[in-house]
Amino acid sequence: MSVILYARVSTTDQTIEHQEAQARKAGFQIDTVVSDQGASGLSTKLADRSEGRRLYDMLRMGDTLVVRWVDRLGRNYQDVCDVIREFMRRGVTIRTVINNMTFDGATTDPIQQAVRDALIAFMAATAQAQAEATKEAQKAGIAHAQTKDTKYLGRKPTYDRRQYQLVMDMLANGEGVSTIAKEAGLTRQTVLRIKGKAPDQAEANLLAWGL
Known part of the structure; x- marks a missing residue:
């Protein structure tokens, strides 16, 4: 089981190193960093980014995907929802550095699933x-x-x-x-x-x- 940090920067004013430092400071033990430079989260889906495609290939059941916040996965509502749900179906746990949120597919309770999915949609x-x-x-x-x-x-x-x-x-x-x-x-x-x-x-x- 691996802990993979996905970092994305869309401008020269942001850095991959800062996102990694934030994650480690928050206590995450990162095994691998996957990053996309200069990639728009609004107009480019995760699967259409070079390292985003690599992320799809890497993640396995039991792995943990760490992101600074869900906006690093993307800023397109439908794409972010689809990505998180797809990874949860694979048995991957998604965690955010900001707010320390955790999303996984472990619960089978329909009420808890509804609350989780509503939170994902809101974010x-x-x-x-x-x-x-x-x-x-x-x-x-x-x-x-x-x-x-x-x-x-x-x-x-x-x-x-x-x-x-x-x-x-x-x-x-x-x-x-x-x-x-x-x-x-x-x-x-x-x-x-x-x-x-x-x-x-x-x-x-x-x-x-x-x-």
Whole structure:
């Protein structure tokens, strides 16, 4: 039985190493890391990514698949639901680093199955909704940055894009401000500023400073 970490990054501001470090810090004993670089989770299904296909070939009954959160598998609602259910049918346990969620096919109780499947659907829907909101915020941020006075950039952010995205992901998952601050390496005040800032304004500020 193997513990396999699947990591996915879609931009240069994210790193596979950070996702692996997060998993090990959370106590996971990783045997193998499988990763896709520059792969969109919204437009590309897991099975259509080079290392995603490898993951399908590798996983066996009794294995544990670890992901930072379900959005690493993808940000398409139907694909994420199908992937998790397929792996559960194979006897694979899926665990998330954030929120320490566990999904498996062990239960035969129909009520517990319904609750589990509803939770999977909710998390998959959240992943897609967040991806679509991020795309819209980026578009608005670019437009905002292009129209603002280039002589005044505003206050330079005390966080980079990776930290910003991590904060947004954890806020969407319901994590507390103190937990997020510790994980992202930021102060509580910075996390609160990010939380209170409109996404397009935050995007514009990052773009203006080249972050």
